[in-house]
Amino acid sequence: MTLAELQLALPEIFLLAAACGILLADLFIPTERRGLTHMLAVVALVFTAILTLRLMMAPGEVAYAFSDTFVRDRFSDVLKVFSYLILAGAFVYAKHYLRQFDLFKGEFYTLSLFALLGVMVLMSSASLITLYLGLELLALSTYALVALDRESRLGSEAAMKYFILGSLASGLMLYGMSLLYGATGSLQLAGISAALGGGAGDSMLLTFGLVFIVIGVAFKLGAVPFHMWVPDVYHGAPLPIALFVSSVPKLAGLALAIRLLDNGLGGLHADWQGMLVVIAGLSLILGNVVAIAQTNIKRMLAYSTISHMGFMLLGILAGTPEGYAAAMFYAIAYAIMSAGAFAVLILVSADGREADQLDDFKGLARRNPWHAFLMMMILFSLAGIPVFLGFFAKWQVIAATIAAGFTWLAVLGVLTAVIGAFYYLRVVKLMYFDEPESDRPLTAPVDFRAVLTVNGVAMLALGIFSGGLISLCLSAFVG
Amino acid sequence: MMSEWPLLSLLIWLPMLGAVLVAALGERSPKLVRPLALGIALAVFALSLSLYAGFDTTTAAMQFQEKAVWIGAFNIHYHLGIDGLSLPLILLTTLIGGLIIVAGWRIEDRPHLYLASFLLLQGLMVGVFSALDALLFYVFFEAMLVPMFLIIGIWGGPNRIYATVKFFLFTFFGSVFMLVALLWLYLQSGSFAVADLHQLPIALDAQILVFLAFLIAFAVKVPMWPVHTWLPDAHVEAPTGGSVVLAAVMLKIGGYGLVRFALPITPDAAAALDWLVIGLSLVAIAYIGFVALAQSDMKKLIAYSSISHMGFVTLGLFLAFAIARNTGDVAGAGLGISGGMVQMVSHGFISGAMFLAVGVLYDRVHSREISSYGGVANTMPWFAMFAVLFFMANSGLPGTSGFVGEFMVILAAFQASFWFAFVAATSLLLGAAYSLWLVKRVFYGEVASSAVAGLKDLTGREWALMVILAAFVLGVGVWPFPLIEVMEVSVAELVEHIMQSKLP
Numbered sequence: 001m002t003l004a005e006l007q008l009a010l011p012e013i014f015l016l017a018a019a020c021g022i023l024l025a026d027l028f029i030p031t032e033r034r035g036l037t038h039m040l041a042v043v044a045l046v047f048t049a050i051l052t053l054r055l056m057m058a059p060g061e062v063a064y065a066f067s068d069t070f071v072r073d074r075f076s077d078v079l080k081v082f083s084y085l086i087l088a089g090a091f092v093y094a095k096h097y098l099r100q101f102d103l104f105k106g107e108f109y110t111l112s113l114f115a116l117l118g119v120m121v122l123m124s125s126a127s128l129i130t131l132y133l134g135l136e137l138l139a140l141s142t143y144a145l146v147a148l149d150r151e152s153r154l155g156s157e158a159a160m161k162y163f164i165l166g167s168l169a170s171g172l173m174l175y176g177m178s179l180l181y182g183a184t185g186s187l188q189l190a191g192i193s194a195a196l197g198g199g200a201g202d203s204m205l206l207t208f209g210l211v212f213i214v215i216g217v218a219f220k221l222g223a224v225p226f227h228m229w230v231p232d233v234y235h236g237a238p239l240p241i242a243l244f245v246s247s248v249p250k251l252a253g254l255a256l257a258i259r260l261l262d263n264g265l266g267g268l269h270a271d272w273q274g275m276l277v278v279i280a281g282l283s284l285i286l287g288n289v290v291a292i293a294q295t296n297i298k299r300m301l302a303y304s305t306i307s308h309m310g311f312m313l314l315g316i317l318a319g320t321p322e323g324y325a326a327a328m329f330y331a332i333a334y335a336i337m338s339a340g341a342f343a344v345l346i347l348v349s350a351d352g353r354e355a356d357q358l359d360d361f362k363g364l365a366r367r368n369p370w371h372a373f374l375m376m377m378i379l380f381s382l383a384g385i386p387v388f389l390g391f392f393a394k395w396q397v398i399a400a401t402i403a404a405g406f407t408w409l410a411v412l413g414v415l416t417a418v419i420g421a422f423y424y425l426r427v428v429k430l431m432y433f434d435e436p437e438s439d440r441p442l443t444a445p446v447d448f449r450a451v452l453t454v455n456g457v458a459m460l461a462l463g464i465f466s467g468g469l470i471s472l473c474l475s476a477f478v479g
Numbered sequence: 480m481m482s483e484w485p486l487l488s489l490l491i492w493l494p495m496l497g498a499v500l501v502a503a504l505g506e507r508s509p510k511l512v513r514p515l516a517l518g519i520a521l522a523v524f525a526l527s528l529s530l531y532a533g534f535d536t537t538t539a540a541m542q543f544q545e546k547a548v549w550i551g552a553f554n555i556h557y558h559l560g561i562d563g564l565s566l567p568l569i570l571l572t573t574l575i576g577g578l579i580i581v582a583g584w585r586i587e588d589r590p591h592l593y594l595a596s597f598l599l600l601q602g603l604m605v606g607v608f609s610a611l612d613a614l615l616f617y618v619f620f621e622a623m624l625v626p627m628f629l630i631i632g633i634w635g636g637p638n639r640i641y642a643t644v645k646f647f648l649f650t651f652f653g654s655v656f657m658l659v660a661l662l663w664l665y666l667q668s669g670s671f672a673v674a675d676l677h678q679l680p681i682a683l684d685a686q687i688l689v690f691l692a693f694l695i696a697f698a699v700k701v702p703m704w705p706v707h708t709w710l711p712d713a714h715v716e717a718p719t720g721g722s723v724v725l726a727a728v729m730l731k732i733g734g735y736g737l738v739r740f741a742l743p744i745t746p747d748a749a750a751a752l753d754w755l756v757i758g759l760s761l762v763a764i765a766y767i768g769f770v771a772l773a774q775s776d777m778k779k780l781i782a783y784s785s786i787s788h789m790g791f792v793t794l795g796l797f798l799a800f801a802i803a804r805n806t807g808d809v810a811g812a813g814l815g816i817s818g819g820m821v822q823m824v825s826h827g828f829i830s831g832a833m834f835l836a837v838g839v840l841y842d843r844v845h846s847r848e849i850s851s852y853g854g855v856a857n858t859m860p861w862f863a864m865f866a867v868l869f870f871m872a873n874s875g876l877p878g879t880s881g882f883v884g885e886f887m888v889i890l891a892a893f894q895a896s897f898w899f900a901f902v903a904a905t906s907l908l909l910g911a912a913y914s915l916w917l918v919k920r921v922f923y924g925e926v927a928s929s930a931v932a933g934l935k936d937l938t939g940r941e942w943a944l945m946v947i948l949a950a951f952v953l954g955v956g957v958w959p960f961p962l963i964e965v966m967e968v969s970v971a972e973l974v975e976h977i978m979q980s981k982l983p
Binding site: 385391398402407417421428433467 | 656
């Protein structure tokens with residue numbers, strides 16, 4: 001282990017130290033001054049970002065560390081920076097909610113930071129062991145976060161379900177990894193790839209391993225038929241946790257898929273492509289159709305997530321650099337949109353009750369025109385209407401699917417997008433066309449409103465000026 | 480000197496920035512927003528006139544071009560330009576844009592948002608007519624749905640939510656096929672530029688799929704039978720301004736899309752499937768004409784009449800192949816396309832005027848039912864004069880703009896097939912029947928009710944609207960030459976282009 005290697009992992013090392021430090025410091029911070037913990041966590045994110053940006057990898061540049069188990073490349077760095085950004089936003093959103101609902105505890109911050117650490121390790125993994133390590137750190141932190149409200153029976157139930165199903169998926173994935181190791185004799189993703197390229201390996205073992213790996217990836221993304229946990233977790237978790245679950249871990253899910261399926265198992269592209277076609281197609285249909293039937297907006301967003309993960313998989317299954325870049329753009333766009341949508345839910349919540357019913361949005365445009373407008377942009381973006389961000393994510397994955405020769409799947413994708421537009425429009429309808437049931441003004445601290453404004457306007461700005469983000473995502477794959 | 484200016488960009492972005500300004504000011508100074516919105520709309524109209532003044536009618540090349548890289552990684556450009564096919568429609572858009580601001584003067588519920596939505600819509604529509612990059616076109620095309628969705632949903636009638644969701648989903652459904660087709664074309668050609676797509680050779684089976692994708696998208700927009708069902712609902716529920724802009728401009732985007740994309744990109748498929756479009760158009764002309772006859776709601780009647788008249792547009796656009804086959808006269812084959820284009824502009828004036836006329840009555844009596852009226856001419860003689868003119872124009876009275884386009888299309892239809900012309904000509908009969916019957920029941924006869932007896936004639940604001948539209952309806956009817964001159968060269972070039980096979 002050299003100093004140069006430590007340098008590469010400096011963001012992770014710093015974040016680990018910072019998270020532990022915040023855990024300790026929080027013990028001495030009295031409840032009424034909990035804002036300090038919040039400040040410390042945000043500052044930790046800022047410094048982690050600075051450390052990452054300081055050694056930002058150029059396109060095509062790759063650096064390995066720790067006996068080739070840890071990698072830094074353009075892909076990991078770009079994804080990490082967006083993870084920090086979104087988590088920092090999530091912290092600001094969460095503070096307002098946690099204060100209101102008497103959940104303002106230090107654990108939220110340390111657990112989130114540890115989850116982020118898991119995400120970062122996952123993004124930078126070059127071997128199956130590192131990858132699993134990151135995945136489990138993320139998963140365990142998230143299980144605990146879902147149960148943050150100890151009094152909530154729904155929350156505990158959701159956490160329990162998530163834990164059991166998640167452990168099962170982790171077990172399956174681990175089993176798949178062991179089969180891969182048996183077939184190729186390597187834990188390094190590069191080694192596996194090389195072994196596959198050399199024609200090595202028992203094809204039976206490889207196929208079995210691949211199936212388990214794909215199941216694990218699909219579970220972590222929440223794609224059909226491994227989606228059962230998504231609605232329950234979204235429904236049971238407190239809003240800021242649902243916000244977190246729907247944003248940063250999606251970036252991790254993308255990294256998981258790309259690292260395993262492309263970096264490791266790229267040689268088996270023809271095999272996993274077929275599986276992903278089925279998973280993506282089912283996710284698109286089930287997610288969009290079932291979302292229509294929901295009256296609970298958290299569950300509706302959960303099913304919408306499932307369909308969006310289907311779209312993201314369209315980009316991955318193409319197996320081309322353009323396809324991966326499109327999937328990456330989709331994941332980033334989705335994380336930003338989803339964070340914004342949940343933030344508006346937090347804003348509308350009041351009096352110790354979460355605004356999780358569709359009716360809570362009635363007449364929002366009269367109660368608070370600006371925030372209703374922001375929510376409208378977010379919803380149109382989720383529906384994939386130009387000129388909002390979501391459209392630019394959608395057409396790229398559709399283009400990648402057509403390029404890969406799956407025109408019928410592209411048509412299926414856009415048709416489900418039309419179905420999906422219906423339930424997003426329903427929320428716009430409630431906000432704009434219906435009369436409000438209460439005239440209580442919506443209040444939120446200035447930092448919350450500022451971040452939400454940036455988040456909502458980003459739908460428009462990142463849409464009109466999507467060229468920059470598109471190039472950034474492409475630069476992660478085209479050296 | 481004016482051509483140095485990015486005129487088209489100004490026409491697109493001035494109303495959009497105006498919309499932001501109007502929406503932002505609205506909360507604080509509600510008195511200010513109406514004059515402000517009107518000022519912006521007038522400025523935009525004035526700018527569009529300078530577009531007309533600087534337009535060179537001797538070339539089919541794109542004029543007033545602007546080009547900048549938008550998304551470099553995918554070779555997408557912010558590329559604008561107009562030819563003879565788009566200029567008349569842009570002028571129509573800017574004119575109607577000003578009129579609906581005036582027509583919406585009395586809206587009390589959140590007027591700033593109402594006006595902002597219309598300004599936004601206007602900018603987007605000009606964008607649709609001037610985009611020369613397929614993805615840019617698609618973005619404008621789809622983004623239009625958002626303000627229209629809000630206009631019908633917020634300021635519409637009792638059943639507005641059903642109508643606006645149906646409108647949105649129908650159009651969205653159609654256009655996603657176009658998106659897939661455009662992306663496929665991009666993957667074949669490496670470019671979204673409309674000019675490049677025009678030159679791209681495509682095999683026939685692929686052409687047919689691409690053509691059908693375009694047809695679905697634009698047929699919903701036109702709307703053609705049998706995907707027209709959203710239009711009567713949307714028209715009936717929309718506020719007057721919404722109906723006007725929908726009938727006068729948004730329907731034309733369907734026809735324009737066929738001319739700009741479907742015909743030149745897939746000419747062989749269009750030639751092979753022209754029977755389909757012609758058949759659907761004839762069904763729309765004849766069958767929907769009968770449906771219009773049976774309506775008791777004035778707005779619904781005009782909506783069905785719009786579908787029937789737009790049938791003339793699609794009929795005219797697709798007659799060229801049959802004419803060329805029958806007569807061998809390629810140059811003469813453009814008559815139908817010219818007729819369709821003239822019909823679009825003329826229908827823009829007439830349908831807009833008819834919806835405004837119904838709006839005038841609705842503002843006073845709050846009923847759209849024909850049976851609530853009778854003898855309006857006795858209490859509102861000036862209004863009756865204008866309204867009768869517009870409804871006569873709708874039935875194709877010679878001397879009005881409605882006659883020119885229909886006459887050209889029927890003439891072209893004769894060259895293609897006697898039966899096409901025969902069915903199309905029934906529209907003259909049916910159009911006269913439902914238009915004049917409506918006039919008889921609403922305007923003539925005894926004064927039917929106390930509400931009609933208490934009617935006051937046109938206000939100054941309404942006078943202005945009626946006079947302007949009447950001037951255009953009569954002007955184009957009596958002297959259509961300037962309109963035809965503008966599009967002549969472009970139509971000739973289009974016909975020449977679509978007569979050449981693009982099979983590889």
